[in-house]
Amino acid sequence: MPETQDQERGQTAQAADGVVAKDVKMSWKGVLWDTFDKSPEERKFLGKLDAALLTFASLGYFIKYLDQQNINSAFVSGMKEDLGLYGEQLNIMQTCWTVGYVIGQLPSNILLTKVRPSRWIPAAEVLWTILTFCLSRCSTAKQIYVLRFFIGLAESTFYPGMQYIIGSWYRKDELAKRSCIFHTSSAIASMFSGYLMAAVYHLGGKGGYKGWQWLFIVDGIISLPIALAGFFVLPDVPEISKPFYLTKEEVAYAQKRMQLEGRKPREPYTKAKVKKILTSWHIWVLTLLYIAFNNGNMFAQPAFAQWLKASTNPKYSVGQINAYPTTTYAVAVVSTLIYAWSSDSYLKGSRWPPMIFAGIWNIIVYTSLAVWDIPNGWHWACYILAGLNSGLSGLCMSWAHEICANDNEERAIVIGSMNQMAYVIQAWLPLIVWRQTDAPQYRKGFITVAVIGGPLLICTALATLVLHNREKAQKAKKGYGSGSEDGEQGETPSPQLFTVDVKGAEWLLGEQEQPSKSGPSTLEIVG
Numbered sequence: 205m206p207e208t209q210d211q212e213r214g215q216t217a218q219a220a221d222g223v224v225a226k227d228v229k230m231s232w233k234g235v236l237w238d239t240f241d242k243s244p245e246e247r248k249f250l251g252k253l254d255a256a257l258l259t260f261a262s263l264g265y266f267i268k269y270l271d272q273q274n275i276n277s278a279f280v281s282g283m284k285e286d287l288g289l290y291g292e293q294l295n296i297m298q299t300c301w302t303v304g305y306v307i308g309q310l311p312s313n314i315l316l317t318k319v320r321p322s323r324w325i326p327a328a329e330v331l332w333t334i335l336t337f338c339l340s341r342c343s344t345a346k347q348i349y350v351l352r353f354f355i356g357l358a359e360s361t362f363y364p365g366m367q368y369i370i371g372s373w374y375r376k377d378e379l380a381k382r383s384c385i386f387h388t389s390s391a392i393a394s395m396f397s398g399y400l401m402a403a404v405y406h407l408g409g410k411g412g413y414k415g416w417q418w419l420f421i422v423d424g425i426i427s428l429p430i431a432l433a434g435f436f437v438l439p440d441v442p443e444i445s446k447p448f449y450l451t452k453e454e455v456a457y458a459q460k461r462m463q464l465e466g467r468k469p470r471e472p473y474t475k476a477k478v479k480k481i482l483t484s485w486h487i488w489v490l491t492l493l494y495i496a497f498n499n500g501n502m503f504a505q506p507a508f509a510q511w512l513k514a515s516t517n518p519k520y521s522v523g524q525i526n527a528y529p530t531t532t533y534a535v536a537v538v539s540t541l542i543y544a545w546s547s548d549s550y551l552k553g554s555r556w557p558p559m560i561f562a563g564i565w566n567i568i569v570y571t572s573l574a575v576w577d578i579p580n581g582w583h584w585a586c587y588i589l590a591g592l593n594s595g596l597s598g599l600c601m602s603w604a605h606e607i608c609a610n611d612n613e614e615r616a617i618v619i620g621s622m623n624q625m626a627y628v629i630q631a632w633l634p635l636i637v638w639r640q641t642d643a644p645q646y647r648k649g650f651i652t653v654a655v656i657g658g659p660l661l662i663c664t665a666l667a668t669l670v671l672h673n674r675e676k677a678q679k680a681k682k683g684y685g686s687g688s689e690d691g692e693q694g695e696t697p698s699p700q701l702f703t704v705d706v707k708g709a710e711w712l713l714g715e716q717e718q719p720s721k722s723g724p725s726t727l728e729i730v731g
Contacts, residue, residue: 230549234549235545235549235550237381238377238378238381238548239251245457246457249450249454249457249458250378252449252450252454253373253439253450253458254382255449256437256438256439256447256449257369257370257373257437257438257439258370258382258385258386259437260430260433260434260437260438261366261369261370261386261389262385262386262388262389263389263430263433264325264329264362264366264389264430264431264434265362265363265366265386265387265389265390265393266389266390266392266393266396266430267329267333267393267423267426267427267430267431268329268332268359268362268363268390268393269389269390269393269394270393270396270397270400270423270426270427271332271333271336271355271359271423271424271427272301272355272356272359273393273394273397274336274339274397274401274419274420274423275294275297275298275301275339275348275352276294276397276505276506276509277397277400277401277416277419277526278401278416278417278419278420279294279416279506280506280509280510280513280522280525280526281401281405281415281416281419281522281526282405282408282414282415282416282522283414283416286414286416287342287343287344287345289345291640291641292635292639292640292641293345294640295634295635295638295639295640296345296349296635297345297348297349297352298352298504298634299631299632299634299635300349300350300352300353300356301352301353301355301356302356302627302630302631303353303356303631304352304353304354304355304356304357304358304359304360305356305357305359305360305627306356306360306624306627306628306631307357307360308356308357308358308360308361309360309361309364309620309623309624309627310617310620310621310624312324312328312360312361312364312365312620313364313365313368313616313617313619313620314613314616314617314620316365316368316369316616317470317612317613317616318470320440320444321365321369321438321440321441322434322435322438322439322440322447323435324361324365325361325362325365325366325434325438326431326432326433326434326435326438328358328359328361328362329358329362329427329430329431329434330428330431330432331354331358332354332355332358332359332427333424333427333428333431334424335351335354335355335358336355336420336423336424336427337420337421337424338351339351339420340413340417340418340420340421340424341417363623364619364620364622364623364624366386367383367386367601367605367619367623368615368616368619368620369438369439369440369441370382370383370386370601371383371467371601371602371604371605371615371619372441372442372462372467372612373439373441373442373458373462375461375464375465376465376548376553376602376606377548377553378548379548379602379605379606380543380544380547380548380553380555380598380599380602381544381545381548382598383544383597383598383599383601383602384540384541384543384544384595384597384598384599384602385541385544385598386598387540387595387597387598387601388536388537388540388541388595391533391534391536391537391540391591391594392533392537394503394530394533395530395533395534395537397419397423399526399527399530400419400422400423401415401416401419401526402522402523402526402527404418404419404422405418405522405523405526436448437449441469441470442455442458442459442462442469443459443469443470444470445458465609466609466610467605467609467610467612467615468609468610468611468612469612470612470613471611471612471613473613477611477613477614480611480614481611481613481614481617481618484614485670486604486607486608486614486618487614487617487618487621489663489666489667489670490600490603490604490607490618490621490622490663490667491618491621491622491625491626492659492663493559493600493622493660493663493664493667494597494600494622494623494625494626495622495625495626495629495659496563496656496657496659496660496663497559497593497596497597497600497626497660498597498623498626498627498629498630499626499629499630499633499653499656500563500566500593500653500656500657500660501566501590501593501594501653502570502590502638502646502649502650502653503532503536503594504630504634504638505634505638505646505649506529507587507638507643507644507646507649508528508529508532508587509525509526509528509529510643510644511583511587511644512524512525512528512529513525513644514643514644529587531588532587532588532589532590532591533591534591535588535589535590535591535592536591536592536594536595537591539562539591539592539594539595540594540595540598541595542595543558543562543595543596543598543599544595544598544599546558547599547602553606555599555600555602555603555606556664556665556667556668558595558596558599559596559599559600559660559661559664560661560664560665562592562593562595562596562660563593563657563658563660563661563664564657564661565589565592565593566590566592566593566653566654566656566657566660567654567657567658569586569589569590569592569593570586570590570650570651570653570654570657571650571654572586573586573587573646573650574647574650574651574654576645576647576650600622601619601622603667604618604619604622605619607667607671633652634649636648637649637651637652
């Protein structure tokens with residue numbers, strides 16, 4: 205038993221920097237889905253966790269993005285004409301949402317390290333759903349401004365909060381896939397919003413509501429049951445988790461998995477901890493990276509739809525204007541999943557290659573659109589294939605979880621800071637470079653996005669270089685790196701197999717009572 209404990213401590217130390225300390229040969233089935241290469245106990249545990257956490261996260265983000273993006277679909281489907289929105293009102297509506305979204309993110313993520321996420325996040329979902337219903341009754345732009353601000357404030361809890369929770373449960377070889385599946389919900393919601401607007405537009409006149417008003421009503425009807433389900437299925441984080449679908453043994457197992465991964469549980473905030481977080485390169489480089497990614501696209505703008513609407517030869521219908529831009533989101537979904545699967549499997553956990561590819565592609569696409577006088581076919585291709593850039597969010601967040609693994613509070617703050625500061629830029633940048641009066645030729649916007657591709661590439665390269673040097677130094681210090689000048693790594697130690705005796709896991713649970721008898725009595729962890 206002491207020998208096993210020594211092995212566990214050694215493996216936990218190896219995982220302290222976010223590097224999974226296992227060397228399991230991956231089968232072709234494991235490439236498709238990682239649980240195929242895991243033990244039956246771990247497969248069962250992950251199946252339950254995915255069914256609850258990943259499903260709720262994806263559906264919740266779906267409704268969050270649906271309720272965020274519906275303003276664009278409504279705007280090009282009659283709201284502009286009915287409310288007389290011929291100036292910069294759409295920009296202001298988007299900015300009001302962004303201001304609320306920015307204000308709430310970091311405080312919410314700090315709060316999540318102290319309260320139960322299964323109460324905080326679903327409550328915020330219910331609030332923004334109610335406010336979405338209220339949008340259908342607005343008759344002036346000012347009313348929409350106020351509601352959009354509070355919708356943004358409520359929605360600020362969700363994305364960084366769920367990324368923090370996902371990073372509290374999954375190991376490195378599992379993380380990018382789950383983070384990116386979660387993120388694809390936004391693209392699917394954007395696609396669905398266009399299809400939904402095309403469908404509900406024909407409800408115009410029913411019940412005294414216009415077609416664009418019905419969009420807000422239907423969005424709210426879709427959102428409410430998902431929000432309420434969160435109170436029951438969101439599992440919190442392992443150290444305080446008591447969901448009905450996991451046994452105490454499985455919760456103890458989840459805690460041990462995070463120990464082996466080097467991901468620390470909750471700790472008190474201290475002056476030393478706050479100083480460490482604010483002076484580390486982690487928060488600065490990762491935040492700049494995410495700012496470049498998040499602002500390096502036109503997803504928040506109806507640029508594709510405006511181009512179609514301005515076309516006179518051919519002339520597109522309202523349904524076509526809402527439907528055709530969804531092809532961009534389809535590309536985003538596919539590329540996001542390709543990035544995630546390749547990063548977790550063939551790239552062996554490397555997050556930087558897809559980021560470099562997307563950054564270069566972004567420069568090509570938006571430079572072409574800035575030129576504007578290009579062949580019509582290439583114009584279509586640029587709008588559609590612009591979706592190749594949007595699949596990086598999950599990878600960026602996965603990278604942050606791994607880099608900040610040894611400090612739970614830093615991980616929460618860095619995740620919150622990344623998303624918050626990205627939207628700080630979005631609060632004012634669109635008012636300058638994405639002016640609706642410039643539509644459909646947003647030359648300033650296209651040039652800005654092309655230029656932003658540079659910082660994306662620089663931050664990715666900088667973080668990769670620092671991590672490479674840190675890993676090389678750690679391997680040399682531990683004596684299993686070759687130490688050669690050309691940077692070749694020494695032989696990786698073979699994996700160790702641990703058996704967790706969950707009947708004696710009170711020290712893990714922080715409880716005196718014995719775990720329930722349900723579930724397996726021992727669980728194997730490869731670390």
